[in-house]
Amino acid sequence: MRWMVTTVVLSLWIASLASAATHRVGPGQMYRHPGHVPWDNLSPGDVVEIHWRPEPYRFKWAISRRGTAEQPIVVRGLRNEKGELPILDAGRAATPATQNFWSEARGVIKIGGSDSSGDTAPAWIVVENLDISSARPGQFFLGKSGLTEYAQNASAIYLESGEHITIRNCRLHDSGNGLFVAPAAREILVEGCDIYDNGIEDSIYEHNVYSEAAGMVYQFNRFGPLRTGCRGNNLKDRSAGLVVRYNRIEGGNRELDLVDSQEGTEIRNDPRYHLGLVYGNLLIEPAGVDNNQIIHWGGDSGDPTANRRQLRLLNNTVISTRTGTTVLLKLTTNQQTAEVRNNVLFTSGAGSSFAILDEEGQVQMSANYLKPGWKKCHGTLAGEILASGNIESPDPGFVNFMTGDFRPAATSALRNATVPLSGDPFEILFEPPTPKTPGVKRVPNGPLDLGCFEGL
Template sequence: MRPLTVLLSSTGLVACLAAGGSCERPAAVQVPLPPGTRVGWYVTIDGSSNGNGTNARPWDLQTALGGGNGQVHPGDTIWLRAGTYAGAFHSELTGTAAAAIVVRQYPGERAVLDGRGATSSTSRGDMVIVNGSYAVFRDFEIMDSDPSRTLDTRPNLMVAHGSHLKFINLIVHDGGIGFYTYPEQTDIEIYGCLIYNNGWQQPDFGNGHGIYAKSSAGPVYLRDNIVFNQFGYGIHIYANAGSGGVNNIHVEGNVSFNNGAVDADPANSPNANILYGGGDPASGGSIVDNMTFFSPNVGVQNVTIGYSSTANVDLTAQSNYAVGGQTVFDLGFWQSLTMTGNSAFGSASSPVNLRDATTSGFQLNGNSYYRDPTAQAWLYNGGSYTFSGWQQATGVGATDQAQAAMPTQPRVFVRPNQYEAGRANVIIYNWSGQATVPVNLSGTTLAPSDAFEVRNVQDLFGGSVLSGVYDGSPVNFPMTAVTAVQPIGGAPSAPPRTGPAFNVFVVLRR
C-alpha cells in the first residue's frame, strides 16, 4: 500500500466556512490509498508531469487533462484518486465519436477540485476550461472554498469550450456560475449533476447561476440535474443581444428549486428557477418534464419563458410541474409557443402571466392551474382576469383547467439515472404532509437483494437518510425537514427548510 499525501476532504472546510469562519486550507496529511485496480491512467494530488500515469508514477491533474504527454488516446479512462486538487485547469482531451476519453472519480473515493485563489482577483475567470472534443467528465466534485460572497470574481466552475462533451453526475457548488457553455460549441450534455450554492450577493440582488447556457446552433442538453439555492437563477438559458444565441437548447427532467432564496431579499428576488430566453431570439428548444419549487415568501417568477421584450421564434414547453412564486409561468413574446400538459400550483400565485398582446402563435392546451378560478390571478398584457375572463381575453387555453383545491395526495417523480445503474433522482411534493411517502423504485434498475442508500440532496454529505436491501416493495422516504448546507462564507438569507412539504433525494446502489 503506497502512502499518498492528500488534502483532507472539503467537508470539514465547507462546514467551517459556512459557519462564517476565515478558515485556512486543511493541512496535508498522509493517507494510505491502495493501488488502483481499474484499467486506465491514474492521477493523484501529488502526481507529477514526469510520471507515466501508472499507479506507481501517477500524473498531476493538469498533465492528464493535457493528454498525458501524448499517451492518452481515444477510448481511455483517467481515474482521479481521492484528495483536493487546488488550482485552475484546462482540458485538451480529444477522443472520437466512437471512443470518447473519460475523466472520472475513482470508485469509492472523493476527488474535489477547489478553485480558491486560482483565477483572477479583478474579474470572474474560468476554473475548469474544457477544450477538445468527445470527452466525458463524471462523478467528481468542483467547488471554490473562498469565503467572500460579495464579489463577482467567483469563477465559472466548469466551462464547456469544446464540442461533443458530456458532464455526468458531477457535484458543482459554491462557484460564481456552476456551468457555463460557450455559444459556438455543439453537442453538449450536462446530466445528473448536483448544482447548489453558486453565486454572490450584489448590492441590489443575488447573482450567479447554477447553469448558464447559450448556443448558436446546438444541440445543448440539460437533463436530470438537481439545481438549488443559487444566489441567482437556477437554470439560466440566456444570451445578450449579439453574444451567441439561444438556439436548440433542451431542458429535460431537471428539478430546480429555491434559486434566489439566499438573496438578501428572497421574497422579491428577480431570479427564476428556470429562465429560457435572452436578448437574442430563442428558437428550436424545449422545456419538458421539469419540476420546480419555491418555498413560501421566496421568488417572483418561477419559470420565465421569454426574456423581457425579445421577439423569440419558437419553443415547446410540455409536462412541467411548477410550484410557488408570485408568478408561476411568465410568458414573453413568441412567434410560436406550444404549452401542453403543464401544471402550475400556488394558492396566492398568478398561474400565468401572458405578456404579449398578440397571442396568435400561442398554443396552450391541457394545462392545469391550481388556483381559485374566480380570483383575478390570471395576467394578460398588463391586466388581471379570472380564469374564464383570461381565456376569453387571450383566446388561448380553451382546454386548460383551473381549480381552487390543492392535491390531497403526494406527487412522486422517479428519474432513473441513464449513466449509473441503481441510481435515481426522487422528487416528492408532499401535498398531504405525511411523515413518510412510499416510493416505487422498480424502474431504477435496482434489483432484489441490492443494497442501497438514500441521501437528501440539501445535505448530501450529511449521511444517508435511509438505507437497506431492496426487495421490490415500495420504500418509505422520510419527509423530515433537513437543514440545507450553507453557502461557503455564508449568505444574507439562510436556505429554507423545504420538508415535509417538498424534498429531493438521490438513490444510490451500494
C-alpha cells in the first residue's frame, strides 16, 4: 500500500513537471519579442527565456501569476557569448495588447495585480539576468491609454504586490527608482544586481531602491551613485525583517536610509520590524555635497511610536573620502539603539573629522577600527555611546587604498581581530562583490578579520 501511495505521488509530481512550459523569446525563437508571451496564463514551473539581441526590446508587461516553492515562475534573460544581458528599454516601449493592468506608468516590469488575476497576489516569481532602464519622465510608452509619459516615481522593476519574489543578477538604471517594493509585498530577495544612475534631478523622493515589505533581503548587490544632481538615497527601506548583507554600496544622499513603515500596521506589527541587520557590506561615502551621514536608522514620519528600534552593524568596511566631516549614524531619537562591532570605520581625512552619532541614540561599540581622534559627535551629544576595545591607528593597513583594495594586508592590525557577537549568533560567511567580480566565500585563518574582507 505504501508503495502504491509513493507511486501515485511521484506520478503526480512528474506530471506537474511535464506540464510546465518554456517560452523562448528572441531572434529565431518561439516568440519574436516579449509582447507575444502569454503573461496572463503562465503556470507554476513555466520559464520565459529572453535571448540577447543587438537592439533593445522595447516592451513592458505585468507578471500577476503564482508559482510554487517547488515550481516558481522564472523570467530569465540569456546572455550572449560576451556575457551581455538582454536589454529592456522603457523608451517607446509597448504594453502587450492582451494585457490590462493598472499603474502602467510606474514601471517596465510590474509584479502585481492585473484584470486577469483579480485580488490574487503573485507568488514565487524569479526575474533574473535582464538589463532594464529609462523608466523616467521624458520617456513615453504605448499603453492602453495611448502614448503615455512615465511617472516621476517610475521604476525599472515595480513590485506592487506579491510574496516570495526574487530579483537576481539584473542591471537596473536610468530610472526614477531602480527598484520600488510596495507594502503589499512579502518575503523579497534582491541579489547579485547592479543598481545605479537612478533618481530624479533636484528631488529627494526617488532612490536607487525604495522598499517597504514584510521580509526584505538585499545581498551581493552593487549599488552605485545616483544620477548627477539627484538627491535621493542609495537604499531607502521601511521594511520588517530587513537584512542588508554582502553588498557594495557607494554614494547617495545617504548610503542607507532605514526608517519607519508608513503604510498601515501590518508591517509595523510584524515581529521582525524592530530589528535591522546590516553586516558584511562595503559602504563608500564619497566626497561631495550629499549628506555627511552614512546610515539613518529609526523613522522620518514624525511618529516616534513607529520608529524602528535596534540596528546591528557588524563586520562592515566603511570608507569616507569626504573633505569635511563624516557621521556614521543618525539615530532618530534616544529610543533607537545600535550595536557597532567588528567594523572598519575609515576616513581619508583626520580622525577628528569622523563622528559616530549625529546627536541622539544609544550606541554600544567595540572591536572596531578607527583613526585616533574620532569623535562621539560633532555637535552636542544628546544620546550615549559606550565604547570599549576598539583599535585606533593612523593606518588600517589596507592592501592598496588608492586602487580600492580594502583587504587587510599581512601586517594589518585588522587581521584576526573580530570578537564574538552578542545576542543571537550568526555566521558572516561571504565577502561583497568588487566592481568586476561577484561576492565570494570568506576563508578565514583563525578569527575573522575586521570589516567585510579577509586579508591575503
